[in-house]
Amino acid sequence: MPMHPFTPNHVQLINACYPQNSAALLNAGPEYRPNSQELSRLTYYAANKPGKITKVGSELEKRVRADCKKAQANNARSRASLLITLSILKALATECRRDIAILSSSILASVQVTVASLPSDLEVLARAATVFTAWTTYTDGHLIGVDNGVTRDYMASLQQFADFSRLNGKVKDDEVRNRTRLVGLSALTGAVASEALYSASQHFRPQVAIIVPALLVPIYETRVLTLDKVSHMMKDKSPSPYLDEFRTRPPNERRAASIHIHIDGDKGPSSEDVTDACLRVLSSIFAHSNALQVGSVMQAIFDSLEDMKGWEKPEHCCWLARKAADWTQYQYRYAVPTRLVERLQEAQDIPMTTPLHTSLAAMVTAVFTSPTPLINLSTSDIISNLITLILRRVAMDPEDSVLPALVECISSLGMHVYYADQIQDLAAELISRLAIVEVSGVSGGEKADKEKCRAKALRCLLSGLLGLLQAADNHDKAHSSDSELAKDHSKAGGTPASPQMIVQGGDHAHVKPSRRTKVSPEVWQDTLTLLCDGDYGVREDYASAVLYYLEKEMPKRGDATDADGVRRVHPLAEGPLRQASNASVALTGDGASRFLNALHSYLYVLATASSLGFSDASRTSGAPSTNGDQTTDDGRTDNGAGTSDDVASHRRSIASPARARKASVAQHLVDRTSSRITSSSCATASDYAYISVILSTVHQQLPVRALLTGVPMLLSLDAASQVDSAADPVLAQRQAAIRELVARVWMAVGKVWDCPEIATRVKEAGVPSSTSCLPPLPDAPHISLSRTPEPVVFGDGSVPPPSFSLDVEELVACLASNSTAGEATGLDQEALQRRMTLPWTPESAMKESIERPSNRMRVESVLKIPPTLMHVENMSLASLSRFNRGVGVTDLREALEGRNSMSNPALVNKAPSISTLDHSSAFTHPSDGLTLRPTRSRPAKRPQTAGSSEVRDVLNRLGIGRQAGSSSLLKASLAPLQKTDSRSSALVPPYKT
Template sequence: MHFPFTPNHVQLIAACYPPNANLLTSGPDYRPNSQELSRLTYYASNRPGKINKLTSELERRVRVDCKKAQAGNLRARATLLITLAILKALATECRRDISLLSSSLLGSISVTLSSLTEDLEVVARAASVFSAWTTYTDGHLIGADRYVTEEHSSCLQVFSRMGRIDGSSIDHEVRNRTRLLGLSAVLGVVASDVLYYSSTQFLPQITTLIPALIIPLLNVDISTLEHEFSGVKDQPTSPYLSGFRDRPAVERRAASIHLHVDGDKGPSSGDVANTALRALSLLLEHSNANQAGIIIRAVFDCLDDIGGWQKTEHCQWLAVKIADWTQYQYRYAIPSRLVEALVEGQDAPQCSPRHVALAAMIKTVFTSPTPLVNLSTSDIISSLITLTLRRILIDTEDPLLPTLVECISSLGTHVYYADQIQDLAGELVSRLSLIETSGLGNGKTPSDNARAQAVRCLLAALQGLIHAADIHEPIREDNVEETRLRKTATVVSAPTAPSDHHAKPSRRTKVPPEVWHETLTLLCDAQYGVRVDYAAALVSYIKNEIPTFGEYVDVDGVRRTRPLAEGPTRQASTMTGILYGDSTTRLLNALHADIYLLATSSVLGINANPPCSGSSSVPETNGHTPTDPAEGSAQTADDSVNLDSPPASRDNSRRSTAVPPRTRKTSVMLRLMQNAPRRLSASANASASLSDYGNILAILTAVHENLPVRAILTGVPMLLALDGACQPDAATDPIVVQRIRVLKELLARVWLVVGRVWSCPEVTDAAEKALSSQRSTTNLPELPERQPGVLSDPAEPVPFDNGLGADVQMPTWDSEALLMAIVSNSNVQNATGLDRQVLLRRLAAQWTPESAYKESLEIQTSYDGFNDSISPLRKVAPALMHIDNVSLQSLARSSRGVGVTDLREALEGRRSMSNPNLSNRAPSLSTLEHTSILAHGDSPQHHPHPLKPVRSRPQSRNKLGNPNDVRDVLNKLGIGKQNGASMLKSSFPILQKSEQKYANL
């Protein structure tokens, strides 16, 4: 019944309700009269100014009915359901003017949710209205309108709380229904502009939403998650939800949320997890890098609140899916935030489940097949290394260390530019060198165990990093050498890599010997655990990583020449690099010097105090030698190593750290090698254990098998020198005799490898005869296998058996005969390109560890033809161009100023001589006053090809220079007559003008 003076909008609303007698029987749909509802929506859509009155009246009815329904009034409940249906119809039909409905609509939903939270049917109707609003709004009122923002936040909190509801008192079916209702409303927000429009309101909304999306995923097992994820992947979200933000409001369709029908099989936990996965994937697909960082931070806060870090497997699975769902160009934000969160707790006294889970998540994300472009690997590896060192300072047996090593190693699976692995390896090597020379202490007393553990962790990470980058390299069956090396490299697969690896090969550059060269001194470390780990890493590097230009062996392990593959030009180029000292040759020179030091020296370690010549000391057999207190207490001022050093200790170590670590290391190693004994005796016994000699055998075997040409030229002189040090005398005690016997057996086994590689039966027969002549051979311990990227327990050395007497039989052979067999071997001569006499002079030259170490240092020679600082065009131009060429002179232009030296050279006639590019005739290169590039020592044996000084032109100091050259230099200095057309100006133009001014006065 219509009362007079009733407003029209009120009459239109009242006509939509059934009669009071039919309210209770209008269920279960509880829908308004369709004809009257169409009239109401037509009125509202054509008169936007009346929308505010209509929604205000509907909100008033909702508030009244909520109070009555909360008290148990069924008629009020039915009226409330119909009113909510009218609000949804208005929001759908008046979508262009949705901002006019937002205030009253959100107020009505908020009141309904706060009053009748337990009534799922009413909540489902309210969620459907809320979903319609989120579909059509553009979100510009969020943050701008305070009331709308507060009401939206209130509704979002209720739906989020419903999505994660939990409790043993609630029926399982009712709980899953409640979760589905809440997640359905949350899904509408995730797919709406209301979440992304305001950057300031994104964080509070995400903080509210994330628990509803994470908790349902943690309540099911991994197998259920994988099953539901496959469903989400195969059947993505409705196109109206996934892409409606790109559609105009007229073409959008709001999802209808219904309550589960009673009597049917209730929703399972998998259905709830499916909805949460769809919402989370949609959220990340629409987020940028900053928003993805906020989301991952909200996930961390949620896991902190609910104690979800205990479920490490769920966290790992979740981290991989979050990275996979994030947009391709923004995925780098996920591992970056994971590393930041892990670094935040680096100073915690104990390792917590949060640390373990975060480290496992980082490792899983890096080893997953998801590409992570724009990832700052250098920053991440620096943070992980610093974190590793801090955890070692807190506890050397921290359970987080193995996972951190795996995290650093897993960075090798993401190679996005050619030199990336080389740069990362360089970062690790620089930290290794710094820790080796300066130690790792807490500012008071340096800890040898902490230093050794730090070195072992970084070594394992370095080996794992290189190995991870080669897991997916293709195998070329046509290359025998590459196939053989690949087989040896993949014997031990990465234990941390999942089954679905990257399918794309890395195509990276190898780690150069210059980078690895800095780590060779670890072979002579004072701690055996460091020595054995480094030996394993070194063997792996030699077999799989080191450049092998011109080095190869056949399938049977024999080094033969390949006339078609290796022509004279290539062989000459290879031998030039080997003879003149390329990076690989320098590495082998230093390696053989370190091996000799390890096998014979009684003092090991960079911080050790080498004894003076002639002093006697009894070393320990396990390699742990006392260190110099003055040098052992030196701490670095770098925060990356000495992390907690107080100012007092840093001031005390300032004198030690004033010397660069590389210079200090070189000085110490030279001093150790100068004091290395030339013959083992009771007063100069070695400190290496039996295991060290087994490690040396493994290293030398890998060198001769993989680098045969360089190994024969750099290694044979060392073998002869080591054989000379193993000559016992009558007064030698049994311990030294046993050590000499082990060394002789080691040399025999190495000679056996050399003979087999070069197919030299004389050497092989002599070595086998020497080994078979012994009554019992020593079982040298094999080098323990180290899985790349895995931090294993420190190994213990096998000591010598002191029960043997002095009458131990020694394996003997004729060293001179072995040398003559090597230099006479046709394979050796063909591979090196040297004849028998030249080979004999080179291999029979006197070898000392300090001379080999000096040859390993990269020294710039004064010979212009081999000076890398000069451009290649400048090197070849004088020899190729025999005519006057003005353009050639442009190659010699320099930015330096003209000085007295130029004037002196012009007066002495050496102006053209000093720069051959400026001469008018073809210059000739002379070796006069140039150091030979083969001069590596002071003895004549180091010069197998001495270069005789040849005077290419007369050197007369008294001959005056060309007047034109002198005049040109004077003009450039501003002393002579100035040429206005000259492009060169005076060095002192201001002073010259002043002098001219005073002269005119």
């Protein structure tokens, strides 16, 4: 075709790339490529004359628009010309990559027109996708959001390719549908591997909102087994370097992928090929996103599942959540479960339980139970949000079907332990909410359902607490198994790893405990009032929880049985000093002893009290709301709209009013007890069965402490059953249950201390072995929210009155004469018997369960801490850590020259301090009504020159000289720095002036 003499040079170069006649143009197939030599001239011209690129692009865009319009009318010549034009655009994008921004407008406009005009022509779509991928490969994305035309065409093209990727079942031919989807997914692959997606943060969310739905449709059409298979193959198959290295390679070194349709006659692409392409695109998005971007991707997933009703496939949802966490970068994985919990909170006020609630809860659990490690995860915030969500759902409907799933979410947090005190912190959060709900109930809901909502909320929190501990133990066991495998591997020549080890002690092997901190008795002690709750379901669930705590969680410092359940002393393993230390702790009391005192007190209340639970009067109007709001005295509710510091302070102190009221109500519970049981006692036969199991477990798990705290309570409970029950069949059954309870516990005591005489005495008393007044209980501690526990109550006298009576004095004498018990406690037979037969009441046990500040004072008085070291309000000995430097000649020289008081801040009395050491805590004894009366310590005048007291202090710290009363270096280093009496300033030998 002859050229016009005035045709511009760039147009002549473009025309030369096409066949010169119509016949040659139609016969250019099937490749439809431009003339290679002429194409090289055109690209060379454009690359060396950037000012002409705009004209070249505009000319090609004009040709694309004209050819598309004619190709829609089935013009074969225009279709062939269109394919060649698209190839020219792709070559220009590749060769002019440095100036791709100049070509962007023409390239994107051409692609958008092409896919919109010929959406069913796979060959044209593949060629357009190739051009689009070339542009996404070399662009820096800066034009997105800046140039309106480029942004519009890019988003429109992206939407069209996304529509091809999720082509639905309207296309009957599976091969055509799969090919069309693969073409669209190829273009989306280029988009997610481009800077255009990540350069403009405000345009990231709109793009993923288009891309993600196109990926989820094929994924949710595939079975989960196939998804697992394909994802596993993705790991084995080497991925495309184009996806992995696009962010690290400079644009000049990148290579754009070429997209081709399937060749006719070959076997068409399968559904697995489509699934593989979808998973690669989705994994690439997660792999290259930061935390904020991951949140946007998750939001796009939520919106897509809502539109396509994907929440109705919880199995697919859980699989997707696990993979999302696995694909995300290590430091940003926390964004996945965090966003899931936030989405749950957004749907918390929907009255009816929907598939969205159940699927989201299952997704949270799936992420936490997966082996994928998570870091930077704020477990305290997540558990607080989940607890608030549970309480809100309970207030709306106590029978909400999503509650068990939410409890599983809380339990699954125990599978990720990242610091030693994490489980204790999470348990403390749960226990503080338990205390609030126990006293204040659940805010919201109908008045008639208040008690039902309260009981359900308590059961949910208890189930979450127990599940949290069990999951943490499973986590430790899994790590123990891994460590054992690592040891075996190291023996075989592998990498050594020994986070745990087996320690031989005596005749039995003991496993070194895990590195996480166990929940302390002081933390758990706040829950013991639930033993006396008015709702039996709460009592049963709490009994299961406390049994698990006693068996698996409670720290047992020097107080544990061997594997066969017998308490033995191992002289070689423990040694005399350790035995004496353990005995001293058991006698003087510690956190575990205080816990057992409180436990025995509440168990006695449960066995004998005529009423259980909290009265309505105890629930005051100023109670903190369970959903985080604060109810004021005038009935108004503060929604917590304040600063973050105010909210944090409120969360730290929210349990204080509830704890104060609990102490008051607990005292009322103790006041309801009686020295003798009556027919009006509230405990059921099931309650007595749990009391029996709990007391037996206490003696099995902490034999020494239980010996000193539990045996007196057992004697008191036996004395409470000594009543005349001939005229009252219900009282007779209650009496029989208590006597059987006491007998079972004594049998456990005899087994623990290897004292067969106790078992013989119990059998001689005539305890029946076939019939029982106590119902059977589940073997393992378990809480099921799907059922409502029903207690076994005492009937109409079908059970005969007890025909046996234990001689507890003989049983105590047998136990006191046991050599193992005497050696474990460090007491002789007479002292041990006197200790076990001390008068016991629930009031006295409750007082023993309260930590007295005098113990702390005793340590401080022994150490003789001078007021100089306590110049700030500090009840601890943390101020002693300032003396972390050794004392040398320099200190003595400075003291002699008078500079020591200036260089050592610990020797300076800057201001009189306020001492609170002489006052007991108002929280410990709330009924005393004591107020703090500050005592001003005596001010010390700062010496201007070297004083004799300073010199003497440095000499004492050096260990030079004589100490009155003792030669202990500890007393020498902590001797008083200055005498309060200024008259006695003379030095005594060996010091001389």
